[in-house]
Amino acid sequence: MTGLRLFKLKGEVTEVVPRLAEVEADVQDLVEAHMEAMLGVTFLASEYSTGPVHGGRVDSLGIDENGSPVVVEYKRSTDAGVINQGLFYLAWLMDHRDAFRCLVRNRLGAQAAARVRWSAPRLICVAGDFTRYDLYAVREHGHSIDLVRYRIFGDEHFGLETVASAGGTRTPARAGRRRGAGLEQRAERPDGAMGMLAAAVDEVLLGLGEGVTKVENQTYTAYQRLQNFACVCSRKSRLLVYLKASPAEVELVPGFSRDVTALGHHGTGNLEVRLHSERDLERAQELFRMSYAVV
Known part of the structure; x- marks a missing residue:
């Protein structure tokens, strides 16, 4: 300022x-x-x-x-x-x-x-x-x-x-620890093609600007700049990314993006983006930047 x-x-x-x-x-x-x-x-x-x-x-x-x-x-x-x-x-x-x-x-x-x-x-x-x-x-x-x-x-x-x-120094919980009682559980890391896609998403989100930090939670990985601007959830055949960008301000594409304001989901953000491939990641990058700018 x-x-x-x-x-x-x-x-x-x-x-x-x-x-x-x-x-x-x-x-x-x-x-x-x-x-x-x-x-x-x-x-x-x-x-x-x-x-x-x-x-x-x-x-x-x-x-x-x-x-x-x-x-x-x-x-x-x-x-x-x-x-x-x-x-x-x-x-x-x-x-x-x-x-x-x-x-x-x-x-x-x-x-x-x-x-x-x-x-x-x-x-x-x-x-x-x-x-x-x-x-x-x-x-x-x-x-x-x-x-x-x-x-x-x-x-x-x-x-x-x-x-x-x-x-800071994050200390992720070991895999397999039980839930509850304040104990933490790290989200499972995808492998194969989804693992490569997850690594590419990670690189893009961390590269949006200075001060971006990553927090691995029980069911998602959060990317924050003071506040979360993206939360990534891994599935077998896709990655779900929840963004703080307003769903009302973007053109929603069936099968790619949707408004989840009224739907329960892991992480924070009301705009869901589904990624199946590197091509989807290219389409999503402008939405990533919009969400980064919000926070």
């Missing part, structure tokens, strides 16, 4: 100058009230106490679309300590899993608590800006970290820009 200029077109064309919040709490309140739309994270708690030993409060706790625990930290402007502070709370969270499960159970129910993915906890830092040392640290820490820059435009517009993302 540092190079983005916003203009009001009604009446005389005037520039809407971006600004920072008056206080940090204004940013926190706004994001917490709309966390799912803005970050793809379900809000769980604000100013969550870490107890007398750690002596701190997590700005926001949440859980993302793939079941990963999320710590969100906010800074009004630039703060060199935001990443280290967030990592401190992330470490606390990993040492207090029962407390987090209890929080999820109380807010979202027992099924959601059983699906928490402890292999991929995330830290999201929302701030007015970041230093070049922050950008370097994201790549070196080995954790899943997103740095998100915010700006306020006038009285009605709030902008978020992901300036750096790292997927």
Whole structure:
């Protein structure tokens, strides 16, 4: 957003100058009230106490679309300590899993608590800006970290820009582990022709831009840039890709793409694309780019 200029077109064309919040709490309140739309994270708690030993409060706790625990930290402007502070709370969270499960159970129910993915906890830092040392640290820490820059435009517009993302060190669960009780199970990898197609899809989705990370879940593989933009499910004779692009904005082709808004399916996204061959993948790439642009 540092190079983005916003203009009001009604009446005389005037520039809407971006600004920072008056206080940090204004940013926190706004994001917490709309966390799912803005970050793809379900809000769980604000100013969550870490107890007398750690002596701190997590700005926001949440859980993302793939079941990963999320710590969100906010800074009004630039703060060199935001990443280290967030990592401190992330470490606390990993040492207090029962407390987090209890929080999820109380807010979202027992099924959601059983699906928490402890292999991929995330830290999201929302701030007015970041230093070049922050950008370097994201790549070196080995954790899943997103740095998100915010700006306020006038009285009605709030902008978020992901300036750096790292997927961290994922620890996929071993094949054959049972479901439930918070245990994870890795989606089966296709082989043969479908395996080659899956590898090609993986290359295309990861190559859409910087900051794309991959998360292997129980029944699908998610590709995210802060939020999921594509979820790939493997079948014996095809790959199903669920995208965040709006089905209403594309021309649906029978046997290739369909609107699954009202249909249950694995992963996130309401546009389903069916891939049987490399030719289908070529047809789907524009839809992939559309979905990437949405998030």
